[in-house]
Amino acid sequence: MSKQKTVLILGANSDVAKQCILQYTAKGYTVFAASRDVISLENFITKNHLENSVHVIFFDAADFSSHQKFYEELPAKPHIVIYAAGFLRQNVDARRNFNHAFEMMKVNYAGAVSILNIIAEDKSNANLERIIGLSSLSGVRGRKSNYIYGSTKAAFTTYLAGLRQDLSSRNIIVNVLVSGYIRTKINEGLQLNESLIMEPEYVAKHIVNAGNSFSIVPNWKWKVIYWLLKLSPEFLVAKLP
């Protein structure tokens, strides 16, 4: 393996993650693209002529017992790690069918903690410089329309905040992407306010160019919504959908 910097993307078949692959490879990084759908990802890599700079690896976020072996078998230990895997079911479905709620907990939170703990505990990886988790504005406050998905993202955001404190002594930066609506397949079939939807390429730019601040909130409209949500008293948040 060359001395090039490496990025490990977990859940790399995500529409946002694919844009990250394009942007990181354009900057000269080698990407380990880890996904449960390796065929779809391989087609994407071939279509974009990225065979020399992207390695596709099978990864299932919800198969916790496979994570240690997955990490040990990586061709090189990463400089940057992105956790992009995510699962969304409507609140009403998740309330009535615990399997849907549990799948969100596994992919959005438990799977992230499982693999990121393994990565963070490996002190022999002197390469590691940054971990970025893709969380959501849904996790900022509990709201009646999406509190099950939202609670998994809130837990993930809190985990990343603590991880950031923990890893700062090793000069490893941890960021959280707190994103509003993005035009990706996770939202297929949902009626979203068109004026608030961001393109995956735009969001990926914020990930790839992450700085030192913990929270990354792309787009000024979503920044306003983020702060309104954070600062509003509970009785006002309770009036929201």
Ligand SMILES: NC(=O)c1ccc[n+]([C@@H]2O[C@H](COP(=O)([O-])OP(=O)(O)OC[C@H]3O[C@@H](n4cnc5c(N)ncnc54)[C@H](OP(=O)(O)O)[C@@H]3O)[C@@H](O)[C@H]2O)c1
């Ligand atoms: N789109 C939005 O509006 C929005 C807003 C805030 C936050 N986010 C978060 O952004 C991240 C990326 O999502 P996206 O918008 O790019 O949607 P996406 O294209 O649907 O990406 C989600 C990815 O998660 C993967 N995934 C689900 N379960 C998995 C598992 N068990 N193991 C490995 N991968 C698994 C999916 O794999 P398959 O391709 O195999 O299905 C999919 O590629 C997610 O964490 C999402 O929650 C999205």
